[in-house]
Amino acid sequence: MINAIVGQSGGPTAAINASLSGVIRACRESGKIDTLFGSFYGIQGIFDEHFCSLFDVVPDENAHRSLELTPASALGSCRKKLPKPDDEGAETYTKLFEIFDKHEIKYFFYIGGNDSMDTVHKLSVWAKRINSDIRFIGVPKTIDNDLSLTDHTPGFGSAAKYLATSCAEMIRDTEVYTTDAVTIIEIMGRDAGWLTACSALARLTDGTAPDFVYLPEVAFSVDAFISDVKEALKTKHNIVVAVSEGVRDENGVYVGESSQSGKTDAFGHKYLSGTGKTLEEIVRERIGCKVRSVEINILQRCASHLSSKTDIDESVAVGKYAVELALSGKTGSMAAFERVSTKPYVCKCAEADLDKVANAVRSVPLEFITPEKNNVTDECLEWIMPLVQGEVSPEFKNGLPVHFIIKR
Amino acid sequence: MINAIVGQSGGPTAAINASLSGVIRACRESGKIDTLFGSFYGIQGIFDEHFCSLFDVVPDENAHRSLELTPASALGSCRKKLPKPDDEGAETYTKLFEIFDKHEIKYFFYIGGNDSMDTVHKLSVWAKRINSDIRFIGVPKTIDNDLSLTDHTPGFGSAAKYLATSCAEMIRDTEVYTTDAVTIIEIMGRDAGWLTACSALARLTDGTAPDFVYLPEVAFSVDAFISDVKEALKTKHNIVVAVSEGVRDENGVYVGESSQSGKTDAFGHKYLSGTGKTLEEIVRERIGCKVRSVEINILQRCASHLSSKTDIDESVAVGKYAVELALSGKTGSMAAFERVSTKPYVCKCAEADLDKVANAVRSVPLEFITPEKNNVTDECLEWIMPLVQGEVSPEFKNGLPVHFIIKR
Numbered sequence: 001m002i003n004a005i006v007g008q009s010g011g012p013t014a015a016i017n018a019s020l021s022g023v024i025r026a027c028r029e030s031g032k033i034d035t036l037f038g039s040f041y042g043i044q045g046i047f048d049e050h051f052c053s054l055f056d057v058v059p060d061e062n063a064h065r066s067l068e069l070t071p072a073s074a075l076g077s078c079r080k081k082l083p084k085p086d087d088e089g090a091e092t093y094t095k096l097f098e099i100f101d102k103h104e105i106k107y108f109f110y111i112g113g114n115d116s117m118d119t120v121h122k123l124s125v126w127a128k129r130i131n132s133d134i135r136f137i138g139v140p141k142t143i144d145n146d147l148s149l150t151d152h153t154p155g156f157g158s159a160a161k162y163l164a165t166s167c168a169e170m171i172r173d174t175e176v177y178t179t180d181a182v183t184i185i186e187i188m189g190r191d192a193g194w195l196t197a198c199s200a201l202a203r204l205t206d207g208t209a210p211d212f213v214y215l216p217e218v219a220f221s222v223d224a225f226i227s228d229v230k231e232a233l234k235t236k237h238n239i240v241v242a243v244s245e246g247v248r249d250e251n252g253v254y255v256g257e258s259s260q261s262g263k264t265d266a267f268g269h270k271y272l273s274g275t276g277k278t279l280e281e282i283v284r285e286r287i288g289c290k291v292r293s294v295e296i297n298i299l300q301r302c303a304s305h306l307s308s309k310t311d312i313d314e315s316v317a318v319g320k321y322a323v324e325l326a327l328s329g330k331t332g333s334m335a336a337f338e339r340v341s342t343k344p345y346v347c348k349c350a351e352a353d354l355d356k357v358a359n360a361v362r363s364v365p366l367e368f369i370t371p372e373k374n375n376v377t378d379e380c381l382e383w384i385m386p387l388v389q390g391e392v393s394p395e396f397k398n399g400l401p402v403h404f405i406i407k408r
Numbered sequence: 409m410i411n412a413i414v415g416q417s418g419g420p421t422a423a424i425n426a427s428l429s430g431v432i433r434a435c436r437e438s439g440k441i442d443t444l445f446g447s448f449y450g451i452q453g454i455f456d457e458h459f460c461s462l463f464d465v466v467p468d469e470n471a472h473r474s475l476e477l478t479p480a481s482a483l484g485s486c487r488k489k490l491p492k493p494d495d496e497g498a499e500t501y502t503k504l505f506e507i508f509d510k511h512e513i514k515y516f517f518y519i520g521g522n523d524s525m526d527t528v529h530k531l532s533v534w535a536k537r538i539n540s541d542i543r544f545i546g547v548p549k550t551i552d553n554d555l556s557l558t559d560h561t562p563g564f565g566s567a568a569k570y571l572a573t574s575c576a577e578m579i580r581d582t583e584v585y586t587t588d589a590v591t592i593i594e595i596m597g598r599d600a601g602w603l604t605a606c607s608a609l610a611r612l613t614d615g616t617a618p619d620f621v622y623l624p625e626v627a628f629s630v631d632a633f634i635s636d637v638k639e640a641l642k643t644k645h646n647i648v649v650a651v652s653e654g655v656r657d658e659n660g661v662y663v664g665e666s667s668q669s670g671k672t673d674a675f676g677h678k679y680l681s682g683t684g685k686t687l688e689e690i691v692r693e694r695i696g697c698k699v700r701s702v703e704i705n706i707l708q709r710c711a712s713h714l715s716s717k718t719d720i721d722e723s724v725a726v727g728k729y730a731v732e733l734a735l736s737g738k739t740g741s742m743a744a745f746e747r748v749s750t751k752p753y754v755c756k757c758a759e760a761d762l763d764k765v766a767n768a769v770r771s772v773p774l775e776f777i778t779p780e781k782n783n784v785t786d787e788c789l790e791w792i793m794p795l796v797q798g799e800v801s802p803e804f805k806n807g808l809p810v811h812f813i814i815k816r
Contacts, residue, residue: 012581071577077584165713169479173420173710176485205806294705302581305573388807398613399796
């Protein structure tokens with residue numbers, strides 16, 4: 001028996017199940033895999049031997065299509081961090097590889113972000129150390145688009161489309177009154193401003209965009225921000241500002257940090273929120289006009305009803321490509337995207353070395369940010385634009401989209 | 409010359425421009441109106457004689473369709489309150505009626521919520537007082553569904569569809585981890601819980617719903633809420649709670665009030681926000697598990713990309729019906745909906761007397777709320793369900809929905 005296993009990890013996206021579908025499709029089509037296990041709750045499911053058989057659970061084309069348009073990890077997720085693959089971690093890795101052997105698992109696929117790629121990398125290092133022939137391949141996903149060694153990440157395009165659409169709709173909403181008003185839209189992105197940049201996408205088409213866009217890649221100055229807004233209010237009633245949750249001042253202090261209790265997640269990242277609220281209070285105090293902040297929150301990562309068709313198609317393709325890599329003998333790799341050209345948009349799958357990927361953050365290049373540090377350039381938007389193209393057609397029942405649920 | 413004028417007022421909805429389109433369609437089709445003025449920024453545009461000619465601005469079927477799927481008031485809005493139509497207000501009304509006469513306006517249509525219907529009512533009272541033959545007709549709109557004398561309000565169905573879909577997507581998002589977590593979704597609705605009730609719509613189809621739904625129609629008890637959540641956490645990791653921004657305790661104190669500065673809007677309504685955040689802090693303190701609050705904020709009223717086709721079609725129809733009423737000699741009326749049956753859903757337009765409509769709030773009936781006061785009944789959801797049926801097909805350009813912009 002030659003079996004394979006796939007898990008999902010990290011935060012939800014609208015496209016992570018499309019990549020899962022791609023892995024299932026390619027494993028089945030290869031004819032080389034007897035059973036493809038789905039590991040529930042990421043790597044935790046392997047410790048618990050908590051699996052399903054995905055060829056049974058996703059039996060046909062209808063099921064694949066429905067899965068591809070269902071948001072968040074259908075197999076569940078985890079934020080478990082593996083120990084270093086050295087003597088210290090020996091017990092953990094020995095246990096994992098015993099379970100792989102017990103279930104005749106030869107291929108391991110893990111769909112996730114930076115931390116998940118770190119997990120795949122460690123497993124491949126351990127496999128090398130013990131001369132195991134199990135192949136470990138990572139499939140990227142993150143709305144943040146901050147993984148290195150790939151042109152962009154699956155899930156980003158759908159979040160981008162949702163954010164750009166929602167910002168355009170909110171701009172319509174804000175411009176109905178003639179009283180001076182400031183609307184601050186807080187967008188996810190701890191270290192990378194890609195998602196916040198997307199707020200301005202409609203600018204290329206119809207000129208609709210937030211007046212200012214602040215990314216975490218450059219130092220944020222409250223004084224400059226207030227001055228930007230005051231100046232804009234001289235010629236316009238409704239000012240819309242998009243701001244990344246991760247903006248920080250020249251000393252690296254997060255704008256939203258003052259209202260935080262300093263808690264960190266399992267990977268030591270600080271929890272952030274309140275950047276929009278903090279700026280709202282500052283505008284109220286220093287400008288005194290009507291002001292509102294909107295935190296788009298988790299909607300931006302799970303709004304699969306407005307997924308980008310390009311993103312969903314690519315996410316399926318990269319899942320399939322991961323299987324190709326594994327079957328051709330690769331291990332310790334990530335299935336990635338390589339952009340051949342932007343106009344016309346041509347993108348192909350490519351192999352990336354996980355040794356270089358893990359935990360490196362890819363930020364928005366500084367040339368994509370205006371010299372005033374309060375907006376993104378047209379070149380930035382032209383780079384993002386291909387990723388939001390095309391609409392999906394989720395199945396609706398009783399007026400609501402149908403989700404594909406895998407019982408855990 | 410026989411001219412007409414139409415304005416929009418109050419907060420945005422996804423369907424208010426569909427009603428505007430209906431008014432334009434019916435005025436044009438009647439052959440009885442020479443010019444249909446669009447008043448910019450509601451009633452304020454009349455004082456300023458700030459008009460456009462809508463037959464020119466919306467010339468063809470393509471323009472109509474695009475307008476119908478553009479969110480928020482295309483003509484702009486206002487929150488201007490007219491004085492009482494008695495001696496005290498004489499100066500204001502005299503000025504308004506002089507402008508009507510100057511532009512040979514015989515028909516006035518106003519699309520808005522409770523406060524806007526109050527404006528229409530006052531104008532019709534003044535007209536009667538001075539024996540003017542100008543007809544004043546209101547066209548309802550509000551996502552809140554809280555207008556009396558109509559089965560439901562245009563705009564509510566689209567907000568309902570967006571909220572139900574977003575809640576189902578957020579439930580997918582929250583259920584990926586196995587750690588105990590509480591997600592609190594704060595939904596608009598100062599006095600009426602209709603929108604919050606919609607969070608549970610998917611329950612009728614696939615069992616997906618928030619675990620608890622708290623409406624402002626019944627007294628909210630923090631102790632009962634904490635007890636509900638604690639009990640639910642015994643059998644489930646991820647608890648999702650939908651709560652109306654307007655919930656208040658048995659003494660009428662808003663849960664979100666403590667964090668407010670007591671500001672009120674032009675109509676004396678208290679600004680509310682922070683209900684979700686307040687409950688988040690309480691859960692953190694009294695239960696201690698992971699907790700997050702999501703304030704859906706203005707997205708729920710402007711997400712026209714996910715409008716309900718039923719809502720858009722009905723909003724056009726009620727705009728047309730308002731013109732029919734006016735042309736048949738009615739005044740001081742609101743074009744309303746009368747539900748003939750729920751299964752199958754049959755709804756027709758009907759006339760309502762603005763004398764009875766203005767400023768009466770229609771709440772969720774108590775029989776639609778469970779005895780435990782922590783959820784809505786299936787009957788409630790069956791009542792709402794027809795209003796979210798059908799999907800619209802907005803035009804997309806460069807991957808983003810196209811909006812119809814009227815230059816002001």
